[in-house]
Amino acid sequence: MPARNSPPNLVTPADPGATPVASLPGVGPALAEALSRLGLERVQDLWFHLPLRYEDKTHVTAIADLRPGERAQVEGVVEAVERGFRYRPQLKVAIGDDSHQTLMLRFFHFRRSQSEQLQPGTRLLCYGEVRQGAQGLEMVHPQYERLSADEATPVDELLTPIYPTTEGLGQKRLASVIAKALALLPPDAQLELIPPTLCEAHGLTSLREALLYVHRPPPDAHLGQLTTGRHPAQQRLAFEELLTQHLSLKRMREAVRRRHSPSLRGTGVLRERLLANLPFGLTGAQQRVSAEIAGDIAQSEPMLRLVQGDVGSGKTIVAALAAVAAVESGYQVALMAPTELLAEQHLHHFRHWLTPLGIDVAWLAGKVAGKARQAALAQVASGAHVVIGTHALMQDGVAFARLGLVIVDEQHRFGVQQRLALRDKGADIETGLVPHQLVLTATPIPRTLAMSAYADLDVSAIDELPPGRTPVQTIAISNARRFDVIERIHAACLEGRQAYWVCTLIEESEQLRAQAAEVAHAELSAALADCRIGLIHGRMKPKEKQAVMDAFKAGELSVLVATTVIEVGVDVPNASLMVIENSERLGLAQLHQLRGRVGRGAVASNCVLLYQPPLGQLARERLQVMRETNDGFRIAEKDLELRGPGEVLGTRQTGQLSFRIADLARDAHLLPAVQEVGAQMLERHPQAAEQLITRWVGGAARYAHA
Ligand code: ADP
Numbered sequence: 052m053p054a055r056n057s058p059p060n061l062v063t064p065a066d067p068g069a070t071p072v073a074s075l076p077g078v079g080p081a082l083a084e085a086l087s088r089l090g091l092e093r094v095q096d097l098w099f100h101l102p103l104r105y106e107d108k109t110h111v112t113a114i115a116d117l118r119p120g121e122r123a124q125v126e127g128v129v130e131a132v133e134r135g136f137r138y139r140p141q142l143k144v145a146i147g148d149d150s151h152q153t154l155m156l157r158f159f160h161f162r163r164s165q166s167e168q169l170q171p172g173t174r175l176l177c178y179g180e181v182r183q184g185a186q187g188l189e190m191v192h193p194q195y196e197r198l199s200a201d202e203a204t205p206v207d208e209l210l211t212p213i214y215p216t217t218e219g220l221g222q223k224r225l226a227s228v229i230a231k232a233l234a235l236l237p238p239d240a241q242l243e244l245i246p247p248t249l250c251e252a253h254g255l256t257s258l259r260e261a262l263l264y265v266h267r268p269p270p271d272a273h274l275g276q277l278t279t280g281r282h283p284a285q286q287r288l289a290f291e292e293l294l295t296q297h298l299s300l301k302r303m304r305e306a307v308r309r310r311h312s313p314s315l316r317g318t319g320v321l322r323e324r325l326l327a328n329l330p331f332g333l334t335g336a337q338q339r340v341s342a343e344i345a346g347d348i349a350q351s352e353p354m355l356r357l358v359q360g361d362v363g364s365g366k367t368i369v370a371a372l373a374a375v376a377a378v379e380s381g382y383q384v385a386l387m388a389p390t391e392l393l394a395e396q397h398l399h400h401f402r403h404w405l406t407p408l409g410i411d412v413a414w415l416a417g418k419v420a421g422k423a424r425q426a427a428l429a430q431v432a433s434g435a436h437v438v439i440g441t442h443a444l445m446q447d448g449v450a451f452a453r454l455g456l457v458i459v460d461e462q463h464r465f466g467v468q469q470r471l472a473l474r475d476k477g478a479d480i481e482t483g484l485v486p487h488q489l490v491l492t493a494t495p496i497p498r499t500l501a502m503s504a505y506a507d508l509d510v511s512a513i514d515e516l517p518p519g520r521t522p523v524q525t526i527a528i529s530n531a532r533r534f535d536v537i538e539r540i541h542a543a544c545l546e547g548r549q550a551y552w553v554c555t556l557i558e559e560s561e562q563l564r565a566q567a568a569e570v571a572h573a574e575l576s577a578a579l580a581d582c583r584i585g586l587i588h589g590r591m592k593p594k595e596k597q598a599v600m601d602a603f604k605a606g607e608l609s610v611l612v613a614t615t616v617i618e619v620g621v622d623v624p625n626a627s628l629m630v631i632e633n634s635e636r637l638g639l640a641q642l643h644q645l646r647g648r649v650g651r652g653a654v655a656s657n658c659v660l661l662y663q664p665p666l667g668q669l670a671r672e673r674l675q676v677m678r679e680t681n682d683g684f685r686i687a688e689k690d691l692e693l694r695g696p697g698e699v700l701g702t703r704q705t706g707q708l709s710f711r712i713a714d715l716a717r718d719a720h721l722l723p724a725v726q727e728v729g730a731q732m733l734e735r736h737p738q739a740a741e742q743l744i745t746r747w748v749g750g751a752a753r754y755a756h757a
């Protein structure tokens with residue numbers, strides 16, 4: 052073992068990984084400082100600092116064989132040099148090779164000496180990304196070296212790993228430190244933290260071999276496999292990284308579990324009255340999930356539960372029942388929704404259900420200002436039973452008297468951080484009690500993702516729709532047949548049906564979105580002169596929006612032209628026709644949410660996906676899925692397949708999921724085993740689990756957010 056050669060008091064063979072990087076030969080204070088900026092403090096941090104990608108300089112590609120978009124190594128002779136100053140300084144160097152083609156090298160930053168060295172006739176070896184330029188193929192700022200006329204082309208023997216790095220620390224230097232660290236890599240018996248029985252049971256191969264392979268792939272390594280992260284060595288490491296993330300989420304949840312919450316057992320009196328007042332009975336799924344929640348919040352251990360239910364599955368009443376139990380126990384409830392419109396709908400429903408029971412429901416949104424805000428804050432502080440609002444609930448100055456339960460609707464719009472912030476806001480300084488937490492999501496999260504991204508939550512599913520719903524029939528129609536669609540709406544309205552017409556202009560500004568909706572509103576108003584057409588968009592005042600929604604609900608409007616503000620939560624059971632403009636631009640999750648606004652009553656509903664041809668491959672597949680199924684879980688699985696987890700979970704979520712080597716979509720097949728090994732380790736080898744987290748998370752604590 053090379054460790055023997057190192058100073059014995061610095062690198063101990065017992066645990067070379069725990070040694071500071073400064074103990075490696077040639078690592079002085081400046082380099083150690085640069086490494087620490089990358090979170091690399093110990094030798095083992097270097098072992099697990101994995102390449103982002105690889106460069107293949109093991110052979111030379113003929114210019115004639117280059118393809119735009121690929122990275123390649125090219126050897127050629129300078130044919131012409133031109134220095135330009137037209138827009139900005141530029142050095143253009145044309146090189147040619149035996150394939151009788153020319154490649155343009157472009158430099159925008161260069162020294163005079165450089166341009167002098169690159170005279171016609173100079174032999175060059177370059178490496179870079181090939182682009183299609185105006186006058187043929189080119190490379191911008193390629194790496195290059197000059198070769199003497201008779202020298203053999205110096206190609207590498209191994210693929211070159213490219214590491215994440217920081218300013219002032221070049222790839223070569225970083226790679227050389229990592230190589231020194233790898234020389235200290237102990238045998239598996241010492242390195243492996245996953246117990247041997249579990250490794251065997253799940254076919255996990257040598258960790259040492261895997262690390263050596265990804266840091267120094269052999270000459271015959273499969274670049275395609277390595278580039279896509281599918282090489283067995285990478286998969287071995289991805290498994291360990293996913294396991295680490297899983298363990299750290301579980302650990303975070305254990306930390307929450309060690310805190311205490313008020314026991315919200317309730318008396319059941321108000322619950323019975325609420326149920327008796329409802330015009331419907333709960334579905335089996337609602338009863339089951341409601342019982343799970345009641346069981347959780349009766350405990351003094353904090354509840355962390357995610358309720359998944361497809362659009363229209365009836366999550367709101369389940370949340371209201373939980374709220375009632377909290378109020379019966381003398382505690383406050385906060386309900387947070389991602390948009391004002393959705394929060395208003397909740398306010399409407401909760402007041403409708405709870406006011407008759409003597410429960411007061413307060414309102415606190417971002418737009419509540421001045422005196423009204425002071426009054427609302429005073430109400431919250433003096434113990435208003437239920438407080439509903441947007442993320443304004445988390446702002447400074449909002450103080451609850453006795454918060455016992457936090458309900459967050461439409462989870463995917465909020466990040467883990469926000470979820471935790473609201474929980475902490477409710478923590479009682481005197482008693483140390485934290486509120487229970489209930490998260491509702493209408494976006495069915497594929498099981499594999501839920502296991503990983505929400506390992507800190509228990510999951511309940513409302514997997515049954517209220518009775519009497521008929522599945523929505525969906526068709527896709529080209530915008531060329533827009534008039535047919537308008538005719539069809541006309542006929543439907545004359546029959547007393549109600550329709551949504553959704554404008555989906557994907558513009559960053561709410562103003563442009565509103566304008567698009569105004570245009571559509573004018574068009575439909577002209578075409579359907581004998582029907583009443585309403586308009587709703589995000590630029591309207593809450594009161595105006597509410598008035599329009601009320602009119603639509605009351606059946607005074609036949610058609611509601613809307614932006615995607617109606618995406619979540621809007622509930623008008625009589626509406627049975629949905630037209631989505633430019634549907635090709637929307638993702639599956641959003642289309643499914645929008646379509647979920649119809650099909651809520653007993654009437655058969657229809658959804659028309661208007662699209663602007665020609666359709667791209669992805670858009671075509673999405674519309675096809677929408678036509679085939681109404682099942683939110685199938686749609687979510689498909690969405691994951693088409694888009695990857697980052698987008699499925701929303702960008703805020705993925706901030707938490709930054710992996711070095713794992714990729715949730717690509718490696719989802721590893722998750723069941725990850726979960727199993729994780730459970731075993733937490734139960735039987737908690738210390739190894741802890742070490743594994745330290746190893747992967749290092750000083751940066753990148754998954755730790757509790
Ligand atoms: P979501 O899960 O999308 O939030 P909602 O809670 O808005 O669904 O419920 C959708 C509609 O179904 C509402 O009009 C609600 O009153 C109604 N509803 C909920 N549960 C039932 C039930 N068990 N039977 C009949 N209608 C129900």
Ligand code: MG
Binds near residue numbers: 366367493620
């Ligand atoms: Mg809802």
